[in-house]
Amino acid sequence: MTPGETAIARCDLFRHPPYSEEASALTRRFLTSAHKAALETLAGWMQAANMAVRLDAAGTLIGRYEGTGPRTLLIGSHIDSVRDAGAYDGALGVMLGLGVVEELARQGKRLPFAIEILAFGDEEGSRFHASMTGSRFISGTLKDDPTSLTDEDGVTMEEALRGFGLHPTGLRTAPHREDVFLYLEPHIEQGPVLEAENLPVGIVTGIAAQTRLAVTLSGMANHAGTTPMHLRKDALAAAAEAVLLLERIAAQAGIVGTVGAISARPGMGNVIPGECVFAVDLRAPSAEARDAAERAFRTGLAEICARRGIGQETTTVQQLAPCLCDGAAQTLLAEAIAAQGQRSFRLASGAGHDAMSMAALCPVAMLFIRCRAGISHNPAEHVEAADVDVAARVMLAFVEKLAGTAEL
């Protein structure tokens, strides 16, 4: 088996019970028996590759492969899943990290730094209303105590932690890590860009800054038959202009903007909409690009509403800072990719990842692997073994290049 085939086979094994809570679908949520089964099997593979294994207070499984020097490279991703998930979101990154160490162990090779493989237990937030609990704990950014949160069955996170053999007070004290110099996260792209570029892997430049807005437009509900076009204040027609405005702004700026939800009131076919509510999601590699797009949208929306005699209220629902990937690490990844005879290609991540939290602890890097049609959070999620092989070779070349850099 190639390294890619091995990584895929391990993810596929983890599709089914005991690694899934359900027999007919993959669901592996934080601190469930499926999560525990996965960690037990993972721990066995880690130990077989000469790694020291431990479980931290947040349920993150950590396998350490010692180096000749004091510093540590972290490689990881999450091992939990959404409900009815695909097999590769998160898990593939863990398996790829494991594969790197297995190859080093096979060669009996020690690097100037240790490598720790991390399998975070909660990235998706699919059990409790908290996500990235594992990476937020390690990076010291788990500010609110999540242990009193309950799942849909009324089980608290505290109870679930105890059931996992963990003590909830452990979450109160973040680990103090000064040895870590980089966190590398391999992850399926969950988007269609690499497929469109016909590339197996891509270098992530950063994780998008995000702004979510809630917009309410107020016009005048009126009879659809008796109100001439020029006397209307149609809130939905104004919203339609806003949807296209956002699309145009995002396309021109090379970022993404989405109206995913909309409703018109009173919502009857023969009544002109007097009110229209819609949601705006704007993401850009930098806060500056995002904020410029938001300003352009707000200005354009104000113009639309003024021209149409429509009232508007736009509120900011969420604003997330961007996470920039380390420039030097991106350069090394590009060299490692070029060394495999592949074109090195950079792209931003629109989706959130554990790397966002880890950026509070150390520089971060991400390698994206092409997935079919960009489909994720879906059983149809698919990766090609040849692509995963490229990723495995890129990662090995990357850690070897890291080992050769002067500063380590």
Place this chain on the structure above:
Amino acid sequence: MTPGETAIARCDLFRHPPYSEEASALTRRFLTSAHKAALETLAGWMQAANMAVRLDAAGTLIGRYEGTGPRTLLIGSHIDSVRDAGAYDGALGVMLGLGVVEELARQGKRLPFAIEILAFGDEEGSRFHASMTGSRFISGTLKDDPTSLTDEDGVTMEEALRGFGLHPTGLRTAPHREDVFLYLEPHIEQGPVLEAENLPVGIVTGIAAQTRLAVTLSGMANHAGTTPMHLRKDALAAAAEAVLLLERIAAQAGIVGTVGAISARPGMGNVIPGECVFAVDLRAPSAEARDAAERAFRTGLAEICARRGIGQETTTVQQLAPCLCDGAAQTLLAEAIAAQGQRSFRLASGAGHDAMSMAALCPVAMLFIRCRAGISHNPAEHVEAADVDVAARVMLAFVEKLAGTAEL
């Protein structure tokens, strides 16, 4: 009191119990005690104006003022209301007709034709799922027997008719009227055109042809963060273009087009809409103008969907033929309006009226009276006495001009 003040005062009297089913709002539905109370009072006013009063099998109160010849002019509107209604929708037309006969009776004047004042008991369809029952009965277009329909309390129309002293089998045989030469319906505009034109009354050219479409657009639901703009198939963005296309087509054609309801699925802020469903309402004075607009919309929609890679399904939900008002009657109304020193102005009705049904029996004419801000089906519905005075004078002048025409 002026004729306008009298008509308004009568409508305002009918706002309250026993003429309304509710104490705090005007609700006067078909065959209720509020309806009965209104007819009893109306009948008294009719008799005082030397009219012979009868109730037909569909609960329409008919007051007949004899003429010197065999032919009959019908003047009418509906006396029923929606829930929480305004006082003038329908009722004002009945009161204006009554006022014309009262003035003739006061003068002791007989015309070459009889005048019958009709107060239809069901135009709104606010009690049973049938509307225009009164006018459909008289015009012989009540094709499906409505007597087994039930109201929200489970009372059948048959039971309600019996409670009103009517025999449900009476609805089976349409009256045979060969004496009727014209139906005139005065009605509040229920739209903002006359207010915008600064005119008290307007001549209706016809009641709009209507088409209602249901459109389903199918794109590809995807992650709002990871899918670049140029790789999206956003069903809502396509729908936004369609909303603006419809608005543009209607405005250019001088007709009305409305998207009143819309939904995007899955309807989450961070997911690109994979499906969008919306309703189209198109109305035009002629079927030709409506059909041309529908063709332009379908062609434009197909272009939008082809360009965006979106699937579409557009189905016709309803198609109503237009009703044209009699040309000679429009000319006489214009003369009658000019004789009051007013500018005669013609407009199409986008809303349906009893005149639509009556057109199957005889030529029809409609006179619109300005209502404030076009508001109707709302307690805020308002007319100015001065406007209703103009309408009363126009109607009197109109029937006198009719009496002077050779063909009668």
